[in-house]
Amino acid sequence: MCGIVAYRGLRPALPALLQGLSRLEYRGYDSTGVALNPGDGHPVEVYRAAGRLPELAAVLPAAGQVSCTGIAHTRWATHGAPTVANAHPHVDCTGTVAVVHNGTLDDAAELAAELTAAGHLLSSDVDTELVAHLVESHLSPITTGAGPTAAAVVAAVGAATARLRGSWALAVTVRGLDAVVLARHRSPLLVGEGDDFTMASSDQLGFATEVHTVRELAEGDIVVLGDRHGWFDHTGRAVTTPRPGRPAEPPAAPADRGGADDFTAKEIDDQPAAAEHLIATVAGRLARGALLHDLGLPTGERIRLVACGSSAYAARVTARVLATVAGIPATVVIASEATADAAEPDTLTIAFSQSGETADVLAALDHWHDPLLAVTNNPQSTLARRSDAVLGLGCGPEFGVAATKSFTNQVLAGSALALSLASALGRLSVGELVGFEDQLAQVPARMAATHRLSAGPARDLARRLAMHPAFIYTSRGAGVPYAFEGALKLKELAYRWVEALPAGELKHGPLALIQAGTPVILVQARPLDRLAVNGREMAARGARLIIIGPGEDADVPVAAADHEPPWGPLESVIALQHFARETTRHLGHDVDRPRNLAKSVTVE
Numbered sequence: 224m225c226g227i228v229a230y231r232g233l234r235p236a237l238p239a240l241l242q243g244l245s246r247l248e249y250r251g252y253d254s255t256g257v258a259l260n261p262g263d264g265h266p267v268e269v270y271r272a273a274g275r276l277p278e279l280a281a282v283l284p285a286a287g288q289v290s291c292t293g294i295a296h297t298r299w300a301t302h303g304a305p306t307v308a309n310a311h312p313h314v315d316c317t318g319t320v321a322v323v324h325n326g327t328l329d330d331a332a333e334l335a336a337e338l339t340a341a342g343h344l345l346s347s348d349v350d351t352e353l354v355a356h357l358v359e360s361h362l363s364p365i366t367t368g369a370g371p372t373a374a375a376v377v378a379a380v381g382a383a384t385a386r387l388r389g390s391w392a393l394a395v396t397v398r399g400l401d402a403v404v405l406a407r408h409r410s411p412l413l414v415g416e417g418d419d420f421t422m423a424s425s426d427q428l429g430f431a432t433e434v435h436t437v438r439e440l441a442e443g444d445i446v447v448l449g450d451r452h453g454w455f456d457h458t459g460r461a462v463t464t465p466r467p468g469r470p471a472e473p474p475a476a477p478a479d480r481g482g483a484d485d486f487t488a489k490e491i492d493d494q495p496a497a498a499e500h501l502i503a504t505v506a507g508r509l510a511r512g513a514l515l516h517d518l519g520l521p522t523g524e525r526i527r528l529v530a531c532g533s534s535a536y537a538a539r540v541t542a543r544v545l546a547t548v549a550g551i552p553a554t555v556v557i558a559s560e561a562t563a564d565a566a567e568p569d570t571l572t573i574a575f576s577q578s579g580e581t582a583d584v585l586a587a588l589d590h591w592h593d594p595l596l597a598v599t600n601n602p603q604s605t606l607a608r609r610s611d612a613v614l615g616l617g618c619g620p621e622f623g624v625a626a627t628k629s630f631t632n633q634v635l636a637g638s639a640l641a642l643s644l645a646s647a648l649g650r651l652s653v654g655e656l657v658g659f660e661d662q663l664a665q666v667p668a669r670m671a672a673t674h675r676l677s678a679g680p681a682r683d684l685a686r687r688l689a690m691h692p693a694f695i696y697t698s699r700g701a702g703v704p705y706a707f708e709g710a711l712k713l714k715e716l717a718y719r720w721v722e723a724l725p726a727g728e729l730k731h732g733p734l735a736l737i738q739a740g741t742p743v744i745l746v747q748a749r750p751l752d753r754l755a756v757n758g759r760e761m762a763a764r765g766a767r768l769i770i771i772g773p774g775e776d777a778d779v780p781v782a783a784a785d786h787e788p789p790w791g792p793l794e795s796v797i798a799l800q801h802f803a804r805e806t807t808r809h810l811g812h813d814v815d816r817p818r819n820l821a822k823s824v825t826v827e
């Protein structure tokens with residue numbers, strides 16, 4: 224999704240900016256741009272493209288770009304279509320002020336009317352442009368030759384942001400001032416310090432490898448990256464004690480498909496090893512709540528699980544394990560729908576987010592002040608920094624937009640937490656705990672077997688069903704979250720309409736959708752006999768039943784446990800991932816980068 228990179232140093236800015244943008248690419252975007260500021264009074268040069276980095280490269284000057292200050296952006300459209308005119312950076316009326324922005328402004332319409340009435344000429348549909356004009360109005364009059372002082376730009380950015388409502392991480396550069404000015408509110412922004420340069424980015428991945436120290440802007444901070452850096456808090460006072468710094472993480476390994484046709488294929492394939500790694504880190508710490516105690520967390524009776532999308536389905540599995548094994552009625556909060564609830568003492572909030580950057584999750588967490596545990600694949604993320612403790616998924620980078628190995632590891636992490644809590648509360652005998660530990664230990668092998676068993680049949684099925692416009696995905700009990708997750712894979716990758724629901728709900732309305740040949744993907748789960756009854760009800764009305772499970776009658780076989788574990792038929796999701804991916808390939812769509820979507824959803 225939207226990403227910011229800024230550079231101010233002694234070397235040309237453009238290579239560092241482009242490298243940063245390319246590292247942020249996997250998050251998903253639809254247009255991009257850079258602004259280079261020579262800092263000597265010559266104009267700020269802005270280059271933008273609708274599309275991805277190769278499109279931007281095509282409009283950049285071939286050589287001779289020596290500006291050592293610049294800002295850059297990848298945009299995921301919110302206000303206005305993904306066109307060149309709407310791509311960042313945005314400039315004011317005179318091209319003096321250039322701005323890149325992550326976040327959304329709630330008062331954009333009102334501001335646009337105000338600025339237009341004051342004579343500003345707007346040239347895009349994008350809320351960000353309004354910031355450039357607001358800064359302009361607070362800076363004027365600026366003559367093109369003599370640049371403003373850093374203090375004047377800080378004051379103008381402060382005055383502009385005081386007028387805004389919504390969320391923003393901003394990087395601003397102004398003609399005649401060899402500096403970048405940063406501001407943030409409800410959207411993350413980091414400063415990365417190197418020996419002879421300073422960068423800013425919305426994500427640590429955007430930094431050059433030479434960055435050694437990372438500091439985060441606090442809410443309302445305004446920072447100058449220039450000859451003399453300046454750091455100001457939300458009251459405008461200089462921050463004399465530097466914001467806490469941390470060593471930069473070693474650069475992530477370059478994206479590598481490992482010989483697979485696409486990242487999604489590799490990441491489906493990675494799952495047994497990823498699961499094995501996660502289980503190895505948690506399994507020895509289940510007894511008596513050690514997993515939670517090691518993280519410094521309480522082992523109380525109240526749990527709130529917060530997440531979106533696939534992560535919310537992993538949270539649902541966790542809630543089920545908490546209910547059935549620990550007797551704890553955990554609440555699953557869909558982050559985008561969160562509201563403050565009556566404060567219950569001793570609640571532990573667990574946020575599931577593979578990216579740790581999901582704006583809906585971060586915003587939802589403003590509602591509560593309980594101890595917070597992040598279950599995330601990104602221990603450097605904004606969520607991780609905000610949390611009291613972090614349980615890392617450790618499944619390695621996931622580049623495909625569709626969650627695959629991060630989902631299965633979230634299920635395992637959540638289940639381990641639930642089992643550990645159950646043990647802490649005395650709800651599990653030693654024998655029962657050992658039984659669950661054994662079941663957990665068998666998961667990687669069953670995943671590997673399912674991978675082998677299901678890939679071929681899923682491919683054949685995809686060939687037969689790819690052209691079908693609509694599907695039903697269903698299951699019962701512990702299988703329901705996996706039916707939902709499989710349905711989400713088909714929607715987001717293959718662009719097929721899918722109704723996902725518990726099988727018992729069909730007769731309460733959606734059964735009317737079934738006609739001759741309607742494909743119904745049935746994820747086998749206990750109680751099998753009840754699910755079979757529902758299957759017969761659908762078949763009687765002409766549905767084409769497709770069984771995903773361990774039975775001999777399965778269309779896509781799954782290596783399931785003899786006794787269903789409390790986290791249900793997790794392995795079935797691998798078969799469903801194969802089916803979604805093969806359908807997508809058959810239809811000729813991009814498996815890794817589905818239309819309209821982003822890997823990190825950084826807007827609310």
Ligand code: AGP
Nearest residue numbers: 532533534576577578581625626
């Ligand atoms: C699913 O394939 C998606 N990638 C999506 O639903 C995702 O799970 C959701 O956007 C939440 O993302 P997060 O885990 O990074 O918070």
